[in-house]
Amino acid sequence: MVFTLLENDSSTNVSSFQVPDPTYQHPLANLTLRSSLRADGFNTTTTTPILVAEYVGVVVLNILSALFSGLVLGLLSLDVTELEILRKCGTEKERRYAAAIIPMRRHSNLLLCSLVLGNVIVNAFLQEILDDLFPGIVGFISTTICITIVGEILPQAVCARHGLAIGAKTIWLTWIVIIITFPVSYPLSFVLDCALGDEIAFVYDRERLLEYIRITKNYNNLDPQEINIIMGALKIKKIAVGQIMTKLRDVFMLSLDTVIDYQVILGIVKRGFSRIPVYERSRRNIVGLLMVKDLALINPHSEVTLKSILAFYKHPIILVDEAHTLEVVFNHFREGKSHMAIVRAHKKKDIVGIATLEDIIEEVLQVEINDETDIVTDNREFKYRPDAQIPNDLEILSAHLNEAMARRKFRDVKHGTKDSLHHTLSAERIKKGDKDGSDRAPNK
Known part of the structure; x- marks a missing residue:
């Protein structure tokens, strides 16, 4: 509403006002001023x-x-x-x-x-x-x-x-x-x-990685066997050889003075081992290692002693502490000297057991490995295979007869080869050395 103040009337000395025109419209009347339209809390203008x-x-x-x-x-x-x-x-x-x-x-x-x-x-x-x-x-x-x-x-x-x-x-x-x-x-x-400082990237150590694999095994695409192999490989630096060794009381051993005859060979074949520790006087005094293949051309009737065989082949012995990790023992095996280690008590010289390359591989793979000649499936608990094929005496006797026939062919130069003659001469040398008493036991 607009009110206009008129000039003062000198006669009446009273200010006069003009009555507003109803048709008058202010120039700013069409502007939208939202601050004056909020009585109900909302803006009523929706098209601007x-x-x-x-x-x-x-x-x-x-x-x-x-x-x-x-x-x-x-x-x-x-x-x-x-x-x-x-x-x-x-x-x-x-x-x-x-x-x-x-x-x-x-x-x-x-x-x-x-x-x-x-x-x-x-x-x-x-x-x-x-x-x-x-x-x-x-x-x-x-x-x-x-x-x-x-x-x-x-x-x-x-x-x-x-x-x-x-x-x-x-x-x-x-x-x-x-x-x-x-x-x-x-x-x-x-x-x-x-x-x-610089941002440190998150890195899994061995223990965290093992736990991570263990927790996520139900969600990843790895097979259970793959998971076992990975976890076994990660543990190779943490597991001591004393945890996987075959204890001395369960080890099949031979005395240094043993004469290799029919009964001894029969016992070796029935055991099914490829490497046999040899002791002198006491089982805790291992002085050598017999490879079963060393007996391939030995005549059981020749009365060859085990001492002579060890003196001829001289297989090295690996001595390790029971506190050594599997990685340390595995590195010894990688050198190719032997695949069997003699385990001694920690900080002592007493022999407490043996460990083989197969034991370490089984620990890494988390499975028992059996070949066609194994009779024992678990060296630590000494479990026999239910399907083990143990030869009887007749089969062993037949094998020795075949061996005797092969010897005759080996001695015939016309039918012999360089390798067969070498093995034959080696057997004769062992026998001769045993009779002469000139052989020596390997160093401890």
């Missing part, structure tokens, strides 16, 4: 371009807030080492995603400061717009819902599971945020780098 722009801004800012919040968790939870692994041995998509993220992920503090700063700026604008659209308690509730649920909880839940894909597909937007916030984010990241 400014209001539409505000609603669009709310949607865009919510998306940016959710993206920044999710990327903080999604990208920073991806370890650089894990990304390198994915880049080299992941699927085609994982390799491409990891290659895109790694350059940015190496600057973790700069990435963190840029995303957090961008998220704070976006949330500040979002709160201002929501307060302008919905004043009072309605604005407070709407701001809380948008920032907490839409901007924090939902994106972090999604990016925690799909951070690699989302981070790679929005990498261009992340670089834009870094460039825009660089004047502020870079100094902050520089301070963090100086204060906290």
Whole structure:
């Protein structure tokens, strides 16, 4: 309503007012002033371009807030080492995603400061717009819902599971945020780098890797046998040879003074071992190692002593401490000197058992290995194979008869070969050395 002050009437000395024209319209009457239209708490104007722009801004800012919040968790939870692994041995998509993220992920503090700063700026604008659209308690509730649920909880839940894909597909937007916030984010990241140092990549030690494999065995694509082999190989530096050895009381041994006759060979064949420790006077005094193949051309009726055979072949003995790890013993076996080690008590010289290359391989593979000649399937618990083929006396006698016939052919130069004559001469040499008494036992 417009009131016009008239000039003073000098005769009456009273100010006069003009009655307003009902048809008069003020020039600013068509302007929308939202601050005067909020009696009920809501904006009653819904068609103005400014209001539409505000609603669009709310949607865009919510998306940016959710993206920044999710990327903080999604990208920073991806370890650089894990990304390198994915880049080299992941699927085609994982390799491409990891290659895109790694350059940015190496600057973790700069990435963190840029995303957090961008998220704070976006949330500040979002709160201002929501307060302008919905004043009072309605604005407070709407701001809380948008920032907490839409901007924090939902994106972090999604990016925690799909951070690699989302981070790679929005990498261009992340670089834009870094460039825009660089004047502020870079100094902050520089301070963090100086204060906290370089980021330390998460590395699994042996125990953690073993536990990780054990926990995830129901979810990965590895076969149970593959898992056992991996776990066995990782334990090779932790397991002592004393834990897998065959105890001395269960070891089949021969005395140094044993005469190799029919009964001795029969007992060796029935046992099914390929290597037999030889002791002198006491079982705790092992002086040599007999390879069963050394008896291939020995005549049981020649009365050759075990002492003569050891003196001729001179197989080396490997002595190890029971506290030595399987890795140490395995390295001895790799040298090719022998595949059987004599185990002594820790810090003592008493012999407590033996260990073979097969024992170590079985520990790594986590299975018992049996060949066609094995009679015992478990040296530690001394279990016999139920399907073991133990030859009887008649079969052994028949084998010796065949051997005797082969000897005659070997002695015939026309039918002999260089290798067969060598074995024959070796047997004769052993026999001769035994009769002459010139053989010596190997050193302890």
